[in-house]
Amino acid sequence: MTLTAGRVSPGRRRTGYAGFAFLAPVLLYVVVFFGYPLVANLVMSAQDYTVRSFYTGQAPFVGLANYAAVLANPLFTTAVLNTVLFTVGSIVFQFGIGLALAVFFSGRFLGSATLRSLLLLPWLLPLVVSGAVWRWMFDQDHGVLNALLRLVGAPVPWLTSTTWALPAVIITNIWIGVPFNLVVLHGGLRAIPATLYEAAELDGAGAWQRFRHITWPLLRPVTGIVLMLGLVYTIKVFDVIMVVTGGGPANSTQTLTTWSYALSFRDFAFGQGAAVGNLLILVATGFGLLYLRSLRSTLAEAAS
Amino acid sequence: MSTTKRGWTLSATALLALAMTGCSPAPAPGGGTGEAATTITELDYYADAQGSEAWQKILDACSRQTGVKIERQAIPAAQMLPKVLQGASSKTLPHLLFTDNPTLQQVAATGALTPLTDYGIATDGYYDSIVKAGTYQDKVYGLAPGVNGLALMYNKDLLTAAGVQPPTTWEELKVAATKLSGNGKYGLAFSALPSEEGTWQFLPFFWSNGADLAHLDSAKSVEALKYVTELVNAGAASKSVVNWSQNDVADQFVAGNAAMMVNGSWNLARLDAETSLKYGVVPIPVPQKGGKPTVALGGEVGAIPATGGPTQQAAGKVLACVLAEPTMLEWSKAHAYVPSKVDVAKKFGEQNPPMKAFVEEVETARSRTAELGEKYPKVSAALAAAIQSSLTGQQPAEQALAQAQQASGS
Numbered sequence: 161m162t163l164t165a166g167r168v169s170p171g172r173r174r175t176g177y178a179g180f181a182f183l184a185p186v187l188l189y190v191v192v193f194f195g196y197p198l199v200a201n202l203v204m205s206a207q208d209y210t211v212r213s214f215y216t217g218q219a220p221f222v223g224l225a226n227y228a229a230v231l232a233n234p235l236f237t238t239a240v241l242n243t244v245l246f247t248v249g250s251i252v253f254q255f256g257i258g259l260a261l262a263v264f265f266s267g268r269f270l271g272s273a274t275l276r277s278l279l280l281l282p283w284l285l286p287l288v289v290s291g292a293v294w295r296w297m298f299d300q301d302h303g304v305l306n307a308l309l310r311l312v313g314a315p316v317p318w319l320t321s322t323t324w325a326l327p328a329v330i331i332t333n334i335w336i337g338v339p340f341n342l343v344v345l346h347g348g349l350r351a352i353p354a355t356l357y358e359a360a361e362l363d364g365a366g367a368w369q370r371f372r373h374i375t376w377p378l379l380r381p382v383t384g385i386v387l388m389l390g391l392v393y394t395i396k397v398f399d400v401i402m403v404v405t406g407g408g409p410a411n412s413t414q415t416l417t418t419w420s421y422a423l424s425f426r427d428f429a430f431g432q433g434a435a436v437g438n439l440l441i442l443v444a445t446g447f448g449l450l451y452l453r454s455l456r457s458t459l460a461e462a463a464s
Numbered sequence: 465m466s467t468t469k470r471g472w473t474l475s476a477t478a479l480l481a482l483a484m485t486g487c488s489p490a491p492a493p494g495g496g497t498g499e500a501a502t503t504i505t506e507l508d509y510y511a512d513a514q515g516s517e518a519w520q521k522i523l524d525a526c527s528r529q530t531g532v533k534i535e536r537q538a539i540p541a542a543q544m545l546p547k548v549l550q551g552a553s554s555k556t557l558p559h560l561l562f563t564d565n566p567t568l569q570q571v572a573a574t575g576a577l578t579p580l581t582d583y584g585i586a587t588d589g590y591y592d593s594i595v596k597a598g599t600y601q602d603k604v605y606g607l608a609p610g611v612n613g614l615a616l617m618y619n620k621d622l623l624t625a626a627g628v629q630p631p632t633t634w635e636e637l638k639v640a641a642t643k644l645s646g647n648g649k650y651g652l653a654f655s656a657l658p659s660e661e662g663t664w665q666f667l668p669f670f671w672s673n674g675a676d677l678a679h680l681d682s683a684k685s686v687e688a689l690k691y692v693t694e695l696v697n698a699g700a701a702s703k704s705v706v707n708w709s710q711n712d713v714a715d716q717f718v719a720g721n722a723a724m725m726v727n728g729s730w731n732l733a734r735l736d737a738e739t740s741l742k743y744g745v746v747p748i749p750v751p752q753k754g755g756k757p758t759v760a761l762g763g764e765v766g767a768i769p770a771t772g773g774p775t776q777q778a779a780g781k782v783l784a785c786v787l788a789e790p791t792m793l794e795w796s797k798a799h800a801y802v803p804s805k806v807d808v809a810k811k812f813g814e815q816n817p818p819m820k821a822f823v824e825e826v827e828t829a830r831s832r833t834a835e836l837g838e839k840y841p842k843v844s845a846a847l848a849a850a851i852q853s854s855l856t857g858q859q860p861a862e863q864a865l866a867q868a869q870q871a872s873g874s
Contacts, residue, residue, distance in 0.1 A: 211838075214553040215574035234867075300704050301648050301721070320703040322856050408658040409706040410852040410859075425546055426659065426845050428570065 198441070205434035213430070226431040230439075235411060235419060239436075242326060243415040246401075247394045249330040250337060254390060255383075257334070258341025263371065265342075266349045276346070283339035291403030294332040295319070298404070319405055322412035329404050329413050333397060340393075341386055348382030349375065381458040388451035392444055416440045502778040503533040504559035507548075508764065509541040510799075514733055518798035522609075525794070526785035532778045534560075545570065552576045557769035559779040565597040565608065565765045566660070566832040566840055572600035573838045576769045579603040583768065583780030585787065589805045593761045597831035606765030607783075609792045610801030612729045613759040613825045614668055616749060620742040622723040630746045631724075634691055637749040641700035644723040652701040653713045653722035656692075656855055660841075661709060662848040664760050665726055666692065667832070668748040670847075671758035677835050677843050680850065681862070681869040689861040693854045706855050728762060729822045732800040745821045761829040763801060802826045839872075846872040 205226050207219035230236055265276050282290060297304050298318035306315040318328045352375065360370050398417040401407065407418040414422070416436055424433030510519040516538055527534045537558070539547055545567055551557040552574045563571060571577060580587075580598075587595045587604055591611065598606035616637075618630050626644050631637040641651025656662045669692055675685035695701045701722075702708075708716070710727055717725040718738055726748065735743050748757040766783045768776060785791060792803045796812055802822050803809045813823030833840045850868035853859045859867070 211549060211552075211570045211574050214549045215576045217553070295707075301702055317703060319707050320856065322858050405707070406658060408852055409856045411658070411849060412856075412858075422845075427842055 201434050201437055201441075205431055205438050207431050209430040209434070211428055219431075222431065226429075226435040229429075230423075230432050230435045235414060238411055239414050239416050239419040242413060243395065243417075245326060246330055246333070246397070246413075246415055247391065249327075250333045250394045250397075251387065251390045253330075253334045254337035254341050255387060257338050258386075259345050261338070261342045262345035262349055263375065265346060276342070279342060280339045282336050283343075287336065287399045288403050290336055291332065291400050294328075294335075295404050298328050320409060322410050325405050325409055325412045329401050332404055333394065333400050336400065337390065337394070341390065344382060344386050345379065348379050351382075352378045381461065384454045384458065385451070388447065388454060391447050392451070395444055395447070396440065502531075502775055503535060504775050504779045504782065505535045505537065506560040506562070506782075507537050507539070507544075507558040508562040509539055509544050509564070510562075511538045511540050515730070515799055518795070521798065522786060522791055522795050523782075526782050526791065529785050530778070530781045532782050534782065549574070551769075557771060559768070559771050559775050560782060561767045561769060562764045563606075563767065565594070565606070565611075565761065565763055566844075568598055568606045568765050568767060569600055569833045569838045569840065571767065572605045577605040577767050578770045578776070579605060580607060580768070580780075580783075583777070583784060585780070585784055589807060591761075591804055591806060591809075591826060591829075593826075593829050593831045593834070594763065594765075594804045596834040597761060598765050598767075600837070606767040607787055608763040608765045608804050609786050610796045610799070611761055611763035611804045611826055611829070612801050613762055613822055613829050614665065614726055614728055614748060615759075615821045615825060616724055616746050617717065617727055617731070617735070618724040618744050618746070619717070619720065619722075620744055622720070626723075630744060631749045632746065633749050633753050634751050637724075638691075638695060638698070638700065641695060641724065642698055645700050649720070650700065650702045650716075650722050652695060652724045652726070653708065653716045654692075654701065654705055654726040655708045655710045655713050656705045656848075656851050657707070657709055658848050658852045660844055660848070662851055663844040664762070664832070665710070666847070666851050667760040667830075668726070668757055671760070671830060672748065672755065673751050677840070677847075679869070680843070680847055680872060681865045686861050686865055689851065689854050689865060692851070693861055696855050697857075703855075706852055729800045729802065729819065732818055745818050747821050747825050756828050757825060759825050759829050761826070761831050763804070843872040 204219075206221060206223060207213070208222045208225075209219040213219040261279065265272050300306060300315070300317050300320050303318070305318065309315045316324055318324050356374050356378075357370055360374055365373070396417055397415070398421065401413055401415060401418050402421075405413040407414040407422060417440065420433045420436035420440065422433075423429050423436060506523065508519060510516045519538075520536065523534050523536055526532075541564065544563055548557065548561065548563065548571055552571075557576055561571070577600075581604065585607065587607065590607065594608055594611050595604060598604050598608070616630070622644060623630065623640075628640045628643055629636075631640045637652070644651035655665045666688075669688045670685060673684045673688040673691075675682055675688055679685065696703055696705060702716075705713075710731075713722070713725050713727055714731050714734060716722040717727070718735070718741060732745075735741060748759060750757050766786055768779045768783060770776070771779075786795075789803075789805065789808055792805065792808055793812060795801060796803045796819075797816070800819065802819065803812050809823050809826065813820045832844070836843055846868040849871070850859075850861075850864040853864040853867075854861045858864075
């Protein structure tokens with residue numbers, strides 16, 4: 161290392177340019193498709209951006225007024241709380257069910273491969289289709305879920321009550337998210353050597369002990385990645401909520417994403433919509449950085 | 465392997481066929497004039513099969529008449545405003561635009577539209593309300609060939625079986641709807657979505673009771689919302705109204721799950737197609753006997769963005785043709801709209817009995833933006849939120865409307 165660095169000083173300039181040339185496509189991509197929209201959104205959030213601004217291209221600078229207006233809005237707390245409940249509720253169950261199914265399918269039995277691929281279906285369907293079907297199933301009077309619940313005498317006002325609507329969209333999102341967890345965790349399980357289980361079994365470990373002391377710790381790196389990706393995916397969910405409840409009834413399923421849309425395209429307060437969008441980006445970036453850190457430590461662990 | 469290959473060849477042939485039909489010269493509408501025809505682009509949201517076909521016929525006829533070629537694009541209603549704003553910022557607006565009348569204020573506010581007087585289009589003979597809807601800062605930017613409104617449609621068989629007369633007052637509506645409910649069926653269906661659709665459906669009750677949009681928390685307004693909430697709480701209408709679009713409402717009505725519905729005239733074509741369904745139409749019931757309902761004026765207005773050049777004038781010619789009386793009548797017949805000129809509408813109502821209730825209502829209909837102009841969307845959103853809040857029992861009507869007033873004022 162030190163040797164090369166000392167020797168190639170005249171050619172260094174050239175390699176620098178060459179390196180930059182290799183970097184340029186990526187940089188260009190990041191600037192055009194990521195940097196520009198991000199900056200535009202930041203600028204918009206500091207402007208009084210109205211429908212007129214679209215045509216004239218001019219919008220007065222208002223500093224942090226949009227952020228202040230958003231924070232003072234009574235819907236802000238609702239949206240944040242709903243986003244947290246939606247994200248945590250979705251991930252806990254997606255992961256739990258995904259892991260249970262992955263462990264179940266790690267044993268080989270007749271038809272396990274077929275069943276496993278069938279379980280991928282929710283992932284393959286367009287979100288709007290899944291959402292529309294769930295909306296029918298949740299229907300209070302004619303939905304299939306309440307037809308079943310009526311047998312035990314307890315129909316639920318899924319989408320018409322402010323208490324049940326959020327659980328309903330969470331259930332829908334869990335159903336959509338389980339396959340992703342299943343696939344990645346199943347892959348992680350396959351990487352655990354079977355010999356460990358055999359050895360543990362010989363030592364008299366039961367099924368739970370084998371899971372607790374072999375599967376869980378060895379699956380940890382994969383678990384971290386699944387949870388982190390799930391978090392970033394879930395926090396920005398928009399289409400599912402839009403199709404199933406549209407943020408209603410009475411804003412009871414309004415999350416930061418749907419609220420940002422409503423502010424921009426229903427109230428035409430584009431600056432405030434952008435402000436909410438930026439807050440969301442901030443949170444997602446925070447988790448993204450956490451993910452990168454966990455990835456680095458995982459790689460370091462794997463290397464050692 | 466071989467099947468995959470065959471699949472590829474098949475789709476390749478299909479593509480080729482598609483490409484070839486795409487290339488074959490389309491018969492020029494109007495043709496014959498010899499000179500190169502001007503082509504304009506047109507944007508509308510008649511995206512459903514029936515409406516799209518009817519509208520296409522109108523455009524085809526006007527294309528033949530004016531010799532202007534029209535490239536049409538139909539998009540879902542919800543995408544209209546975002547699409548227009550996008551066009552405004554990139555200066556790629558269509559030459560001719562048909563949009564929902566309450567959104568015209570927003571589009572005109574961008575400064576992208578041209579006044580219709582530039583094209584010699586006059587407003588004589590139109591209903592006042594539609595002219596008001598198309599007016600922004602004292603200039604008329606949009607006019608509609610046809611308008612619509614909401615009325616009460618009822619299932620004749622279900623009402624006869626229950627011995628109920630079509631209601632004309634709030635009290636009668638409540639009694640009738642309650643009597644017609646039970647066993648998973650409801651007397652009345654309406655839409656209370658948390659969007660413009662929900663506000664638009666509530667406004668006939670709100671305005672007929674004497675409330676106004678500048679004072680959402682007035683006693684008259686609270687009374688109207690309480691009335692609608694009681695209908696739901698009493699089980700005369702399903703709690704699902706908070707999730708139903710007007711299409712869903714029509715579905716419930718056609719399926720026989722609702723004996724009556726609040727809906728617009730554009731549904732009549734669909735109801736006619738159901739041969740086993742016998743329906744009647746009456747104006748929206750009013751608070752007191754003898755009163756006249758005030759419904760919100762619906763319908764799409766045609767507007768011409770400032771795109772410059774001769775195409776802008778060509779768009780003006782096409783719009784003048786769409787607004788001509790024969791076209792007006794044809795469009796109204798095809799899509800069950802009310803012609804937007806007073807005399808034409810009266811004639812039309814006499815010739816089409818099911819449309820009579822709608823023609824009557826249009827006379828007293830109100831433009832949603834007349835009072836508030838560009839501020840309307842904000843007030844509408846606040847009102848829709850209050851309706852949802854009250855219907856779901858989250859807040860009592862007074863409190864919900866007080867909050868709405870606060871939200872719409874800020």
